Amino acid sequence: MANLPSHASPYFSPQPPSPSNQDVGDISLNSSDPTTSLLKEKVEEFQGYDSPVSNPDQTNGDVTPSVPACLLSPSFTPPATPGGTLNPAQILQQTQAQAASARETSANTKAPKLLPRLPHVECIVRARIPTTNGAEMFLHLYHNDLDNKEHLAIVFGNHIRSRSLDQVRPGETEMDRMIRGAYVGKLHPGRVSSWYDEEKAEAAAKERAAEGAVNGAAFDQTQSTQSSPSQAPLVRIHSECYTGETAWSARCDCGEQLDEAARLMSLPIETLSEVASQQGLSVPSNSAGGVIVYLRQEGRGIGLGEKLKAYNLQDLGSDTVEANLLLRHPADARSYGLATAMLADLGLSNDINPHGIRLLTNNPDKVRAVEGPSREVVVKERVPMVPLAWSTGGKMGIKSSEVEGYLQTKISKMGHMLQ
């Protein structure tokens, strides 16, 4: 400790220990706390609703037609991202909303939920990540007031910056700012200012001198934190899929989609135009940069454990939608308010970005969901993502009978457009 440099932070502010991995089911429902009691009531009300035990005469037809009550699991979808500690007020609000919507709809296969207001998000830290394909990206880690998961934004290009990250925090030193990633340009040994990259400024000044230009202010646009994209950037909202991204699963195409989104966002513009002209396709250019919002909502929001149960049901003959309904989850329990709030924080909201965004998705419902309750973000264009196996006639991409069935269900039951 005694060897800390003089510009080091004068104090440390440790995070309070977080009761991580606490699920809804883990919350003590026997507490005397009034909020918890109310929550208990609501949870019981929701669990009791339509349960085969409490309503022996009911056919459950409004949830899963033609499924005998004895086959239905009594579990229910956690009202927020699984695995996180939860904000009790939000849980109450969402549990009520879920119970109401469960009464209203049967199939519930479409229309991702719109939160009544955008959650508050804050970028805690950002770091440069060189990638295995040669491109660089900036990984942004966010906290929010909805759950305690660390959601991420993967940012390609230098013009997209987080407003909450760049904000000056009381008492912080220049070193603090650089450690949490709130700097312009590049870090290098010996750098002392977060606001001014002297190596970059010198290089720019030399370039100007070589061009015979007047030696003007070296503090050019690349030094500013205020720069904004000159056109609509590519955006992909991706939900965590442990099996597809990490465990080589061929049951879905999540890993391939994540790779493809990153590839499109990191390709040089010339390569993209070349590919576009060769294939006669409109391949998106990435000159405006790109953002992959990576939401930690595993298994369409139902969590990894429930997703694995759904896989077993699929092996027993159900498709992906039926399996979720049999487990008493909606076909899609995801919500996108966090994504909208993160995009707004990255300067892509209406108020400062007149270009809108281009959303990489095959799901038309996602367009409206990502725009937010008051259209805080505007989707100018939907850019489809054709599975590699289809666009290459089976030469590349995932090959499995499971993924074919999965894609067919996406088209026939979830309104995806894979053209």
Ligand SMILES: [Zn+2]
């Ligand atoms: Zn997946």
